[in-house]
Amino acid sequence: MASETPVRPLDGCKVLDLTAIVLGPLATLCLADLGAEVVKVEPPEGDSIRNGGSLKQPGMGSIYLALNRNKKSLAIDLKRPEAKAVIARLAAWADVVVHNMLPAAARRLGVDYESLAAVNPRLVYCAASGFAEGSPRAGEPAVDDVIQAASGIAALFAGPDSEPRYVPTLVADKVSGLLVCQAVLAALLAREKTGRGQAIYLSMFEAMAGFTLLEHLGGASFLPPQGPPGYGRLTTPYRRPMRTRDGYLSITPYTKRHWQQFFAAAGRPELGDDPRVTDAKRRNEEIGDLYAVLSGLLVERTTDEWMALSRRVGIPASPVHRLEDLVASGPLRDQGCLVPLAHPTLGDTLTVGPLVRLEGMAAADLRPAPALGQDSGAVLRQLGFSERQIGEWRSDGLVVEPAAPAPAS
Numbered sequence: 001m002a003s004e005t006p007v008r009p010l011d012g013c014k015v016l017d018l019t020a021i022v023l024g025p026l027a028t029l030c031l032a033d034l035g036a037e038v039v040k041v042e043p044p045e046g047d048s049i050r051n052g053g054s055l056k057q058p059g060m061g062s063i064y065l066a067l068n069r070n071k072k073s074l075a076i077d078l079k080r081p082e083a084k085a086v087i088a089r090l091a092a093w094a095d096v097v098v099h100n101m102l103p104a105a106a107r108r109l110g111v112d113y114e115s116l117a118a119v120n121p122r123l124v125y126c127a128a129s130g131f132a133e134g135s136p137r138a139g140e141p142a143v144d145d146v147i148q149a150a151s152g153i154a155a156l157f158a159g160p161d162s163e164p165r166y167v168p169t170l171v172a173d174k175v176s177g178l179l180v181c182q183a184v185l186a187a188l189l190a191r192e193k194t195g196r197g198q199a200i201y202l203s204m205f206e207a208m209a210g211f212t213l214l215e216h217l218g219g220a221s222f223l224p225p226q227g228p229p230g231y232g233r234l235t236t237p238y239r240r241p242m243r244t245r246d247g248y249l250s251i252t253p254y255t256k257r258h259w260q261q262f263f264a265a266a267g268r269p270e271l272g273d274d275p276r277v278t279d280a281k282r283r284n285e286e287i288g289d290l291y292a293v294l295s296g297l298l299v300e301r302t303t304d305e306w307m308a309l310s311r312r313v314g315i316p317a318s319p320v321h322r323l324e325d326l327v328a329s330g331p332l333r334d335q336g337c338l339v340p341l342a343h344p345t346l347g348d349t350l351t352v353g354p355l356v357r358l359e360g361m362a363a364a365d366l367r368p369a370p371a372l373g374q375d376s377g378a379v380l381r382q383l384g385f386s387e388r389q390i391g392e393w394r395s396d397g398l399v400v401e402p403a404a405p406a407p408a409s
Contacts, residue, residue, distance in 0.1 A: 006360035008035025018099035026177030032070035068369035075373030075400035132203035147172035151208035238291030
């Protein structure tokens with residue numbers, strides 16, 4: 001029997017991608033990896049993230065490459081009135097619209113929900129911004145750093161000097177982007193049941209404040225409060241990778257059995273009878289003291305010795321990896337997390353593979369991120385515009401297409 005052609009979950013779904021930087025492009029990347037046809041609309045100068053990270057060619061920076069594979073690029077100046085005809089046809093074509101511009105900017109460009117739903121009532125429309133409309137900070141611009149500060153993350157990440165610090169990854173952008181993808185998928189499923197599209201508005205601040213407070217609401221969970229907010233196990237200064245004889249180790253005994261097994265294997269079984277271990281309430285309240293004891297023991301052996309012990313007794317543990325270790329990791333490549341991808345002008349590249357891999361998805365489906373305007377002509381022809389019209393728009397700068405690319409050297 002002939003094998004069936006693999007079908008990806010979003011094959012046939014069409015996405016109008018009006019996003020920029022990281023949050024929105026991550027959301028539409030996830031949709032593209034799941035099989036959606038994604039048309040990324042960029043201004044003539046391109047998404048500002050195009051030059052972010054490491055550069056081998058202008059406009060093709062490493063962050064842009066990571067977030068925009070499997071997409072088409074239509075470069076058009078949406079500020080010009082002639083672009084409205086293109087937007088109308090894109091809205092009629094699309095199943096999904098995603099953007100992360102300020103609401104006022106979306107209204108000025110005519111890409112607000114009311115304008116696009118008038119063309120296509122079945123649209124699933126998702127708009128992400130820093131702060132919710134109607135809130136005290138509505139309309140203010142926001143980036144990852146600002147949301148880390150506003151949502152309490154920077155304060156939680158304070159160092160020994162109590163100075164707030166940012167987590168050195170774009171955690172607010174990425175969590176919010178994944179929530180946008182989740183919302184779009186749920187709205188597409190709802191549309192299958194109701195036949196109607198809908199508008200979804202995501203606030204980065206609310207998303208990250210809620211994300212933080214899931215475990216840190218603490219005593220404020222109860223009315224009246226039973227204590228301050230915060231989760232002591234996470235805020236104790238001893239919760240950090242700990243020094244071993246030859247490096248660092250992350251190890252997390254969590255249950256009474258974990259602690260007792262660890263102390264027994266470490267040659268200090270009497271510590272397993274300490275009330276701070278045996279009593280769950282005290283273990284939770286005095287976890288910093290237990291981590292201090294743990295820190296004192298870990299310097300007695302090497303990282304490999306502690307890893308062997310942890311595996312033997314089933315305690316979660318890991319050596320501390322550097323970015324260079326991750327890039328060189330054989331297992332990450334074997335599992336499809338890091339994927340080699342040939343690019344027509346950059347040559348061989350390495351990319352992070354799909355974050356979720358479902359049946360029907362394969363590395364062979366991955367296409368490298370497009371040059372600015374690489375697909376402008378093809379998309380406009382697909383929308384029914386004539387060669388003459390496209391040529392006029394190209395000549396007067398409304399639409400941008402790249403010159404013939406130089407081959408990779």
